[in-house]
Amino acid sequence: MFVHCRGIGGFSSMALSMPLSPVRMLFQEERGVSFQVGPAFYRRQSSLARDLGILLAALHRQKTGQLRVLDVMSGCGVRSVRYLLQARADFVWANDACNELMELLALNLSQGQKAATEDFKAREAELDRWRITREDANKVLLGCAVRREYYDLIDVDSFGSDTLCLGPALGAVKHGGLVYLTSTDGFSAGGHRPHNALASYGAFVNPVPYANEIGLRMLIGGAVREAATRNMKIVPVFSNYSYHGPVFRTMLRVEPGKWLRNRNYGFIVYCKLCGQSQDIQYEELGEIACWCSHVKEKGSLVVSGPLWLGPLHDTEHVKSMIELARDWGWIKALGERSRSDSPVDMRILEELLEVMVDESQPGLPSGYIEMHEVGKRGKLQTPRRKDFIQLLQQEGFVASRSHVDTNAVKTNCPMDKCIELARSMHASCQQRQVATSNGTASDPRGHNRTSVSWHTF
Numbered sequence: 327m328f329v330h331c332r333g334i335g336g337f338s339s340m341a342l343s344m345p346l347s348p349v350r351m352l353f354q355e356e357r358g359v360s361f362q363v364g365p366a367f368y369r370r371q372s373s374l375a376r377d378l379g380i381l382l383a384a385l386h387r388q389k390t391g392q393l394r395v396l397d398v399m400s401g402c403g404v405r406s407v408r409y410l411l412q413a414r415a416d417f418v419w420a421n422d423a424c425n426e427l428m429e430l431l432a433l434n435l436s437q438g439q440k441a442a443t444e445d446f447k448a449r450e451a452e453l454d455r456w457r458i459t460r461e462d463a464n465k466v467l468l469g470c471a472v473r474r475e476y477y478d479l480i481d482v483d484s485f486g487s488d489t490l491c492l493g494p495a496l497g498a499v500k501h502g503g504l505v506y507l508t509s510t511d512g513f514s515a516g517g518h519r520p521h522n523a524l525a526s527y528g529a530f531v532n533p534v535p536y537a538n539e540i541g542l543r544m545l546i547g548g549a550v551r552e553a554a555t556r557n558m559k560i561v562p563v564f565s566n567y568s569y570h571g572p573v574f575r576t577m578l579r580v581e582p583g584k585w586l587r588n589r590n591y592g593f594i595v596y597c598k599l600c601g602q603s604q605d606i607q608y609e610e611l612g613e614i615a616c617w618c619s620h621v622k623e624k625g626s627l628v629v630s631g632p633l634w635l636g637p638l639h640d641t642e643h644v645k646s647m648i649e650l651a652r653d654w655g656w657i658k659a660l661g662e663r664s665r666s667d668s669p670v671d672m673r674i675l676e677e678l679l680e681v682m683v684d685e686s687q688p689g690l691p692s693g694y695i696e697m698h699e700v701g702k703r704g705k706l707q708t709p710r711r712k713d714f715i716q717l718l719q720q721e722g723f724v725a726s727r728s729h730v731d732t733n734a735v736k737t738n739c740p741m742d743k744c745i746e747l748a749r750s751m752h753a754s755c756q757q758r759q760v761a762t763s764n765g766t767a768s769d770p771r772g773h774n775r776t777s778v779s780w781h782t783f
Contacts, residue, residue, distance in 0.1 A: 357408070361402060362430060366427050366430060368404070375573070379409075383395065385647065390502070393415045395419070396418075398495075399421070399422060402434060403458075405481055406434075416455065421461055423460065471494065477503065480505050485508075489509075496553055496580060504578065512572045514541075516537040517540075518533070526548065528551045529544050531544060532630050539567070539638075542565045543634040547633040557584055558582060559580075561578065561579050561581070563643045564643065564644055576638075590634060595629050596627070597616040602617060635692050638686070644686065656672065695736075695741065697735065700748050709748050711735060714735060718747065724737060
């Protein structure tokens, strides 16, 4: 079997010398796109992150009129195929260093090509829309920079704390283009390997309760540092944490120019005594103190950084992604939302995008507050997140859900004030429960009214 692979270099044709085994020939499907996994590493749970990347890639093409994608660690090629078919990329370069995956890549992209021909007038043009190579990722990226062959989107789906591709990727992306980065270094994010984090991301990370958000800020911060050496500025368009792995991902927009003063790049200080966190700039390092500093205890303050301190998502871009997802039928249309009968992937994507909009509110600091920590420090039952967010907003604070932790709140309310509000909620709840048990509380229809806003430990 021969697969035709026309393009700039790469394989002009490939002989599939040996048929894949029946197990390896099994088809997978993501959002209507079929492909084969073969011997490649594939994680179904990561399809959500691929959805996000495809949505933004399609928006970039709509805005600029062009989309050239370089997928330097393609694996089985599912991302490349989806960029080609769903984001309507003008050209996709799929690269992987593993020789065993070349025939699989060719097979998946050729099948994707056949599916796409109905949407394009010229079949001949289809044959020039993709390319596969078997090279080291750094070699590919550095070669692009040397040839001044720049791409609109570069996808670096790396493993562990490998940041060797970060600088070369920034050198191969167009100004105004996108770089999609991945890390699975949960040990560094959790503060268990601070010197490894320092070597890979330029940040010394200590253990804090919101370690998984630190993982995202550590990855973005490393890119900020690398971009600054190249007279570039980067802004995260969206960031996503997934518990499997764990996996930290961020989509960055790259622009030319120096940061004259980047207030979004600094340090995070966490107080183990009171649970309060602060964002600190370089010039404030010698003045670090907590609001509970009247209590002195050695080692109560832990500092991590430098890290990205700004928003994890861009509000307008995420809203545009929501609109496009509705147009494509990936989430329910406005006014037609139904949690009970919607497919699972539809509900998960819809909720994630909504939470991303909440998280991008101005005024939200780094980190989050876990509800059980509020209960533990206040010596009371854990308040429901939804009710607690409403109370914080009523009190004039900025508050939102966190996509990183489903039982946490992002807010600019200090921890001591959170505990005070939680105690007032608890007292009000107990009063209503007593009144209900005595039969003195009823609603206008004559029914007993009970309001329980607490989770037990």
